[in-house]
Structure formats: C-alpha cells, structure tokens
Amino acid sequence: MEKFDMAVIGAGAAGMMCAAVAGQAGRRVVLLDHAAKIGEKIRISGGGRCNFTNLHAAPAHYLSENPHFCRSALARYTPRDFIGLLESYRVGWHEKHRGQLFCDVSSESVIHVLKAECDAGRVSWRHPVRVHDIARGGAQARFTLSTDAGAIAADALVIATGGLPVPKIGASDFALALARAWDIPVVAPRAALVPLTFSVAEWAPFAELAGVSIEVGIQTGAGRERGAFVEDLLLTHRGLSGPGVLQISSYWTAPAPIDIDLLPGRDAGAELLAAKSTSRRQLATLLADWLPARLAGVWADVAGVPRDARLADLPDRTLRALGQALNGWRLHPAGTEGWRKAEVMRGGVDTRALSSSTMEAKSCPGLYFIGEAVDVTGWLGGYNFQWAWASGVAAARAASRQAV
Known part of the structure; x- marks a missing residue:
C-alpha cells in the first residue's frame, strides 16, 4: 500500500x-x-x-x-x-x-x-x-x-x-x-448557467427567430434570490439562451416567470407616443429601428397590431400597452436544457x-x-x-x- x-x-x-x-x-x-x-x-x-x-x-x-x-x-x-x-x-x-x-x-x-x-x-x-x-x-x-x-x-x-x-x-x-x-x-x-426552454404553445410565435440576438434587461426571483442583468439574449428553436439567460437561469426556479426588458433604459410607451405625434411611419418600420427586424415583425403580430398599421392611426392606449410589453415581456419557462447544456x-x-x-x-x-x-x-x-x-x-x- x-x-x-x-x-x-x-x-x-x-x-x-x-x-x-x-x-x-x-x-x-x-x-x-x-x-x-x-x-x-x-x-x-x-x-x-x-x-x-x-x-x-x-x-x-x-x-x-x-x-x-x-x-x-x-x-x-x-x-x-x-x-x-x-x-x-x-x-x-x-x-x-x-x-x-x-x-x-x-x-x-x-x-x-x-x-x-x-x-x-x-x-x-x-x-x-x-x-x-x-x-x-x-x-x-x-x-x-x-x-x-x-x-x-x-x-x-x-x-x-x-x-x-x-x-x-x-x-x-x-x-x-x-x-x-x-x-x-x-x-x-x-443545472445552472443553462438555456431555458418553453412549451411548444408559448414558444410557437418565436421558434422561427432562432439565431436572433439582442441586449436586454432580464430578471427573476425575489430578495436574496433575485437576479437582474443587462446582457445579450439569444433566441433558439426551443427557447432562450445567451449570456443574459444563462445568468438568470441560476436564479430561476419553476414556476416563477422571467421578465425581459427589450429596451433597457428606455420608456418604450413614451417613445411610441412621441413618435406618433411626429411621424407617419408604420409600426413595424419603427420597431425595426429598435429591435432586430425579424423580431420586430413577430412582436407586432404577437401584440395583435397589423405590421402595416401607421402609428398615427393607433390609439394611445394601444401604444402604451405595446410599450409596457416591450419593457416588461413576461415569460414562464417550462424548464432548462439540463445537464447536457449546463455550464x-x-x-x-x-x-x-x-x-x-x-x-x-x-x-x-x-x-x-x-x-x-x-x-x-x-x-x-x-x-x-x-x-x-x-x-x-x-x-x-x-x-x-x-x-x-
């Protein structure tokens, strides 16, 4: 021995x-x-x-x-x-x-x-x-x-x-x-530092956007277990990945939601109302200035607003609601990609x-x-x-x- x-x-x-x-x-x-x-x-x-x-x-x-x-x-x-x-x-x-x-x-x-x-x-x-x-x-x-x-x-x-x-x-x-x-x-x-997945029904509108990336504010949890980051987010076929999502995954536990601010540091509702008073642009065209173009089009669809709708023709309440959704996109992950993808x-x-x-x-x-x-x-x-x-x-x- x-x-x-x-x-x-x-x-x-x-x-x-x-x-x-x-x-x-x-x-x-x-x-x-x-x-x-x-x-x-x-x-x-x-x-x-x-x-x-x-x-x-x-x-x-x-x-x-x-x-x-x-x-x-x-x-x-x-x-x-x-x-x-x-x-x-x-x-x-x-x-x-x-x-x-x-x-x-x-x-x-x-x-x-x-x-x-x-x-x-x-x-x-x-x-x-x-x-x-x-x-x-x-x-x-x-x-x-x-x-x-x-x-x-x-x-x-x-x-x-x-x-x-x-x-x-x-x-x-x-x-x-x-x-x-x-x-x-x-x-x-x-599993932690791991991509998040969603139900087929919840993710269906976004599955086609795999590969789209954007910097966001993202948070979940409460108290000592609250995580909040401003990092890049990556859309995948099954859900979300990228540094921001990996960070938040360490704090997330089912069935808690995650909240995503697609325009961190900006008041989307106020900017939409301001644009309405000065522009004849279509909503989807304006959103494409703020978001990746593919995401902008799908976002208009999910919001129930025609892509070719002009800002001037949309009620203020619709623009405020859209702004709130852009600053507070709430999602409920179904789970994670597990040990195979966890860091x-x-x-x-x-x-x-x-x-x-x-x-x-x-x-x-x-x-x-x-x-x-x-x-x-x-x-x-x-x-x-x-x-x-x-x-x-x-x-x-x-x-x-x-x-x-």
Missing part, C-alpha cells in the same frame, strides 16, 4: 491547484482522476481560450444557501494571484468583457501551468484510474482508497470531482454520493457542514470538499474558475498546516 500525506480525487481546476499548492508546501500528494485527459472542462471553456477568472470576483457574484461562506477563501486567493501565476509562465491574457479574462492563445496554457505547478510539487499522478471504495480510520492513515492502481493510504482526502454538467466529458456525482454516504448534508443539485451545477455539498476557512468537513477531520462539488455557484464570466482556484488553495494550505 502506498502512503501519502494527501490524496486529491479529481484533476480539474480545483484539484490540480490544491495538489500543486500542497505539494509545494512539502506534502507528499497523489492526484487521481478517472479520465484519460485531465482538465477537460478547462480545455473547452471560453471557446477554447478559458475564461480563467474575473477581475471583479467578489462574494456578491456567488449563490449559495450559506451566502457568506465563500468570503474567506476568495479574500485569501484573488484574481490578481492567479494572474500572477500565469504571468510567471509568460501566459498572455486579455480582458474581453466586464472583467472577464481569457488566454490569448489557448486554454491549454492554463492546463500546462497547473501541470507544471504539480510537477514542481512532486505530485504523483494516477489517471485514468477509478476509486472504488474509501475506508476511514485505517491503521496507517485516516483514509484508505481502493483503486484500479492498488490501495492508497492518506492522512488528508480532498474531493474535487466537480458537479453533474456536461456528462460527455466525464461528469459524475462522486462527491455528492460520498457526502451522503458519510452523512454530510447535500443541497439538491440543479455549472447549483447546489452541492452543504457549506454549513464545512469550515469556510479550510473547506474541511466539520464531522470528518481530514476530509475536504472544493470547487464545483460545493454549494457555491458563481456568475457567468470566470467567477467559477476563481472559486476553484481559491477553494483549492484554502484546502491545500489548511491540510499542509495540519500535517506539520
């Missing part, structure tokens, strides 16, 4: 970061993963350029049933820390939109850095290998892992196996199943069962959960990778101190 100070299960963003930091602190670390290719979620993110962090990452950008949990880890490992790591390897990067940072060349650069950091810490790799069973309280160490590569003993065990999205790249419920088996509470998982998982191991400073399970000394496996879900735009780096570092530093 091989003996290590720490075993990390899951060679993704959080797992590699954790293993590297612990290894470089002098701990003997083994990193295990069931996949032949490690870091696949890093590889496919950001269109192949990895949106590796966000300059503005702060606790307000994360959702959890325990909303203050993420503060400690995020404060102790910041976006600037990860930028510094990339720059030490001369990895070029650029800001694309609202603090979102991407690699100049390829997401492979991030994987290379993490692998190199693990090698600098003399981390032992075991992949592809499956962990069949984990026993607690052995004679040699706190944990004994039964794997395809033989038995492994470790004093600290870090679970970094991620969540359920994108099953085609090897997503699994390993972390959730282990937590439940060891009586550690789990917040029910659901992250909402829910996970209940953070109230973990230490916010160390990520260690309160009921099981030496056991840590990090990254997406934990009930901490970031906004779209690099926030979830920053949580992976920060939580991985927090666990590594804590476990390393305990081993001294």
